[in-house]
Amino acid sequence: MNSPGVMNLFTIPNIITMMRIVLLPIYLYLFVQGNYYLAAGLFSLSALSDFVDGYIAKKFNMHSKFGKLLDPLADKLTIISVLLLLIRLNLIPRVVSLIILGRELFIFFSGIITYFFGLNFIDPTLLGKASVFLLYTAIAVRLIGINFFGNWLFYLVIPINIISAVDYFIKAYRKVFA
Known part of the structure; x- marks a missing residue:
């Protein structure tokens, strides 16, 4: 399924x-309405499906240009919107949310710049995937109110986030200017 086209x-x-992407406003709405467990369940389903779609694409060679654009967009929309909600509701320490939000925005905009240079997106590294997995887990845990463990996970995510952002920057720089 590597051929170009509408299919x-x-x-x-x-x-x-x-x-x-369709689930995103649904679990954000549920969370704002105070239905934390259902919101966390839908968020967790969304996070799990992020790994499933990548596995299927790789395993069955179902990569497409559209998917290479859509998947990171869905990731960033999800993470950024949920983080903004958690910041707005003051549910996670502000320093944690700002560092993670900064990384996500950096990767989002650098991906767009890379794309406009006519280059392919930078493939996520194992460190980047681990960072996203831990972030999704931390968010889900906080959504259901397990505060101590959720905060601990957020503080664990910070150094991994920073290291993966630096790694991403180096790869993007080399791709654009090398």
Whole structure:
């Protein structure tokens, strides 16, 4: 399924990714309404589907240009919007949220710049994937009110986030200027 065309829009990984984007306003709304467990459940389902769509795309060679654009967009929309909500509601320490939010915005905008230079997006590293996994876990844990463990996970995510952002910057710099 590597051929260009309209059909690449409707691969299984792309459909899963589109469902993640559709779920986003639903669990944000549920969270704002105080339905924390259902919001956390939908958020966790969304996070799990992020790993599933990547696995399916890789395992069954269902990569597409649309998917390479859509998947990171869904990731960043999810993480940034949930972080903004957690910041707004003061549910996580502000320094934690600002560091993580800064990294996510940096990667989002540098991905756009890389794309406009006509280059492919930088593939996520194992460290970046671990960072996202821990971040999703920390967010889900905080959504259901397990504060101590959730905060501990957020503080664990910070150094991993910073290291993966520096690694991403180096790779982006080399890709654009090398």
